[in-house]
Amino acid sequence: MEKEQELEWGEAQKIVISEDLVEAAKKQLNFLATVDRHRCLYDGPVLLRAIYRYNTYWLPLLAKHSMSEIAEGPLVVPLDCEWIWHCHRLNPLRYKADCQEFYGRILDNKNVVSTIQGESTRQTEEIWKRLYPEEPFELDLSSISSDGDSVNIMTEGSKYDFVAAVRRQSPFFYQVSKLFMNDNLFLEEAAARYKGFLHMIKRNKERSIRRFCVPTYDIDLMWHTHQLHPVSYCKNLVVTLGKVLEHDDMDSDRAKGQKLDVGFSGTTMQWEDTFGTRYWRAGGMYRGVAPSPITDIPLLASIKSKALVSSTVSQSILQLSKTTVVEVLLEIVGVRNLPDGHNGSLSVFFSKKKPDAFFDERKRLSILSESKEKQVASFQCEPTGELFFELVCQMPSTLRISRPDKVMGTTSIALQNILDPVSKLSIEKWLELVPSSGPLDSKPICLRIAVSVTPPAPAPHVLHMVRSRPSLKSACFLPLPGSIQLGKSWTSLIDEAGNEIINIQTRNSKKAVGNNGKPKKEIIGIIGWSDEARILAEFSETGWSLKGSEWSSQLWKKSIEGGHIFELRGDRVVQLFPGRKLEYEPKNCQRQKNEQDFITAIEFSNEFPYGKAVALLNLKCGVLKVEEEWFALSAITLAIILSDILRKEGNSVSIANIENLKMVDSNEDAYDIEGKSGKATNLENKELAAKISVAVAEKGEAGDKIKNVASGGTMVKGGGCGGGCGGSCGNMVRSGGCGGCGGSGCGNMAKSSGCGSGCGGSGCGNMVKSGGCGGCGGGGCSGSCGNMVKSGGCGGGGCSGSCGNMVKSGGCGGGGCSGSCGNSAVSTN
Template sequence: METQMEREKEQELEWLKAQKIEITVDLLAAAKQQLQFLAAVDKNRWLYDGGFESEYFLGFSHKLYNACWLPLLAKHAESPISEGPLVVPLDCEWIWHCHRLNPLRYKSDCVELYGKILDYSDVVSSVKGACKKQTEEIWNRFYPDERYDFDLAFSEAVNEKISTLEKCTNYDLVSAVKRQSPFFYQVSRPHMNNDIFLQEAIARYKGFLHIIKRNWEKSINCFSVPTYDIDLIWHTHQLHPVSYCKDVSQALGRILAHDDMDSDRSKGKKLDVGFSGTTRHWEETFGRRYWKAGAMYRGSGPSPLTTIPFQSNILSKELEKSNQNKKIIELSEVKIVEVLLEIVGVKNLPERHKGKLFVMVNKKHPDVFFNDKRRLTILSESGEKYVASFQCEPKGELFFELVSHSSSNLPLTKLCKTMGTASFSLEDFLNPVSELSVERWVQLQPSSGEMCSKPICLRIAVSFSVPIQAPYELRMIRSRGQSKPYCFFPLSGREQHANSYTSVVEKTGAEIINLQMRNSTKAKEKERSTLNQQVTGVMKTGETCILADFVGTRWCLMDSQWYLELKMKSNEDGYLFELTGCRTVKFFQGKKLDYEPKYCKKKRSERDFMTAVEFSAENPYGKAVALLDLKSGSVKVKESWLVLPAIISAFILSDILKKEGYNGFTSNKENLEVDGLVEKAKSLNEEPEQISLTASSEGNMELNVDVAKGSIVKSGNCGDGGCEDIVSGNSSGGCGGCGGCGGGGCGDTMKSDGCGGGCGGCGGCGGGGCGGTMKSGNSGCGGCGGCGGGGCGDTMKSGNSGGGCGGCGGGCGGCGGGCGNMVRSRN
């Protein structure tokens, strides 16, 4: 019988064999180039994103691509027609990109039409800033009736011979483009461009090819589904078709097809089954986890605010760290990292040991982001896959405690026994970043008085994202006339203390600044005066400065660095307020873009929220940078440069809203009397409101677990507390989502619920609900069914076979659909 040590050695040899696969492309540099190109396409959404222009383009592109670019490329490959490389136009490059992502079809088309594969060599992407003058001159010489840079009006008069081309693929390029257009959203996070992340992705891509080879050798027919890090590298390889065909044929014996036709992530469908099988084969072959932090499905992309890109006349310039923000307030600079963690196995247990085992995980020195304990089962003992998900600072140590739980009738104090402890240093891997995925045996220190011949060991698998600037968590608390610091908006009509002010504090409790709304009087005539409002700030030094003045019909912030203006109700762009300065930020009603509700309908009305969206040359379609909760007064801010302007703006808006008597904006924008708000803003009879802010300098950090390209359906009915950020893969019956949750609702939950008629979600949870849970449940109640009042915290679970839902797999089947959820592994 094969011993555990022999099995692990065999698995390591398999991994080393996979790493010997030769790739003749610099995949690291090419992957970065692909990300740059996809970002450029996303800034020109007429290339794919609906509307008349994109529909016209998609209909015309097939002919233009075949009539102009491929023939020009073929001429250049036969005999260079340019002294340097050709610079491919952006629209043609996008169509060419999608064509190459069907490697078998691209090869057959090229061979049939031009006698050989037309490769990427001696071609430069238009997004690299290379001089395209020479290529444009050649293009105009060959195609005088077609513009080099696509122009909708100019292309109305297409030469008739384009429609009668002899050399033309009948591959449906329009559908190919539509399948590929969602891909960029999944790979657009900053860590995807990190060298260490990409190097690990390349190694995993080789492992992916090796798994497919092993399956073919064993005549196993399995639809292999990649995670998004692997998928990015797979795409990159295919974009160099000659190298791809050669490398893959040498490694596997034939060219590997890339099937992106499937996008159904439902339970039991092709992607679900494929991802489950890929996970199982990977972990059995290599002894490594297939899931990876930052490489899993993000959910569907947000709905766009506009199809017309914003043209800013503001010269964008970065705010230096020594700018006004830093002069007025001092913010702690803390890094944060996403962690996925699984306890894979345990060995060297005492022979007489009885009872169930689990592991308690916490941070040896808790930080403000991770200060509790998580309970995890052990895969080898329970047969159930639990993956903890949490965020913490990338320093200190994770602390593990192996606990034995007796099932006897002993008193509660004697039911649990600690068998050993161990620690795991985060700084060894993240300061500086050296490895982002680790799986190893960790030796436990035995409990006092216990001696054994061999130390007990835990096999721990952990994956990290690249550390980023942590969210700034700020809160505004009224210093006077307020008994409860968490009631941000006083009741309408309640008299406020004339000298009350608001303290802005960090999550640690450190005070940043004190704010106050006050009246200033300016003599206009002898017998009259005009009352204006000001927002003042009192710094920790005691110095007072003016942060904002109401001038005319708008607020002037931070010594004219920013202007906050209420837009007229006739505004057709959909936004209500505008903050302008060195950047343009518009406030829209409701949760938009990254803040868009995805997985569960909230009981809260959309009119309770306002999203701040930055428009720039880099983000012409808008980037969500802050979310204002008008009812609670809380604000989430993504960018550090916006923290102080957001504090001031939210402070001002809360004052305006209170004066107008709004508890939230009306759902009908036409009923919002903006002119009335401007007039009310001049009134000095009310005190400013209290608000709470949560600011982040880098992206939305709500969940960031991203397990799974697949099985994403919808959430079912919620309990009284509602549901927050839930991904649920519904099976045949049951309510799905967080159906049946108690009063507390569910927070940050990803779940593939049980089959059959179970309640799904975190069914059966008590009043506390479930927080941050990922679970592939059993049949029946599924979810984290049966949890008590405290609910469940930040876990991913794969449930029982048979009646269980199985993995919640799914994926991109090679590409566009993405990867599936965690696979169940219970025997």
């Protein structure tokens, strides 16, 4: 059967396409992006005027050009006319009929180029002006404000409903706008799959099978590209199918049981039966409805044209790790060679063999051949390492106590193998399992696993904010969220790998400002391990301003205009909006009541006139997701400023609360963790602390769970606190947590094992990429453990005294320290 499926695929690849679909698809994507920057072409008076110009001017000009080549070089089509022409050609039967009715032949795009390709328009403009002296070649899209004249000037021509056609085609760009859509390997495979799609339709015609075939979006992109070459499309399809294939885009209802749903299910089954591979493709599936647009966009006419200094400053100062991410689709298709008489239901657990910044879970999938139910996992991960699979036999519930679930075998797939050009971004094959037990000479169990990935794309920078508490001898951290006192303390920004990016402090300058002689408030930053302090922002009588950049000095807007709370101006505009907007907008099933915890930074520029989300701030959890490196330093500074403004008003960032905020320069004392000075904060309030003892953060934005135990800190993918901490625990990022500290708690832990069975003394210091404290002598560490950076931590023997600071060290061994351990640096003890 597999041999027959390979032959079918080989037959499909023999279909002749006259055009280079890969290069043509890239041009189409560029064109669609340009149209999307002029959304007035989607609806209203500009659209009506464009339809009029297309029928009255462009098609007659194109007909003359196709007859006698009235231009020596290529004919250049105006943007508005090209958009209507684009939508007209995507109904190939109607376009063919209209062209033959009015011009006697199909008007092709041969020797015609788009204005966005950078070709000289001088020759075409001269011809246009000679033929249409009263109509400008380029339509001024901003000059049409009333549709009265446009409605009255509609003339004879095609009676096709162009307005409805444009409405159907407008959402298409969102579905194909991901960066990897321009990747050669992705597009080459999409072109091959388009041939497979046509081959299935050919087989249906030969067998008199009536089926509404529905393409995935990678195939649909190629189908659209082919149709934009109308003469080639008609000739190729007549040869392949004996007729011109209709492109039916009238249905948009994706509800279960409707035409699209039934058609897609039938197409999937036919594809998998015909070719023996999965029909779905990572990056080619429906992305959902496009996010809600920003309704009040800023005017861009006054934006400066010179380069933004903060762009280069941010990239040269901050040492941000450059990571990439891939989208993955995974299905467990079948299992074979199961042992005789095995009892229980089978499933497969999958995970990454090594920790991954984006996928650090163990998930379960059913097996299609066993459950008869199709389950496809969709997730993102780094394009490195291996996907690890465990075949598990789950016993019936009545036997589960006496006979627990059994791992029958394991296998893995290296992601690099899937990304190899030979694999064409997908793998589907039988893999032998390494048995967990049993005789090795028996026939190995095999799993048929199908995996598809997208080409790697730049990943956002995810930074965690943690704050030092200088009142402790061994510096610990307090979570930044909630009500925050920033004076005389440091806030550290740590990336997903546990690297310290920048330390920031809000301090009072020695310089007095204003008539009252109050000292000026400043935000200063120290990059990594550098000793050089930079002033990032200053507070004056008019508000906060960023330094060392081209941003305008006034950041805070007292009146809420268009819903944004901050505005930055340079050669582009960046506005901050409460909640998750644009690319960050949650889908219906993901909507939460905690939208007020988020702030979205949106860039407006000539390239993105309707906005592009460049950062997402979660001030409650102290997490920053930065999409653009040039905005990283500004995003960090703004997060500190907003935290400073909001600290007296609780942790809500809703518009209602922001309108009531006051810009005041506070000179209060720094927060003392024992409550001896300064005002009480939300975390000090016992009643509130009880209410937030267990809080769940939005998955994917701030980790899996955030748990506060007593005065415990923020834990992102951490093990939590064990038997009880007599004091406070700091922030834990992907760490083992505290096993139970009887003393003053533990400091920050980033990618560390955490504290073991307990530290009886004053707790543990900061641990970054360290083994943490082990089971310290049963009674824990009667003293305290210092800071550990890339160290082995304290071993099982326990430290009856205290441990010093350990940097890149092996830590304390299993024998324990009867006294105290000193400082260790790059050692093995």
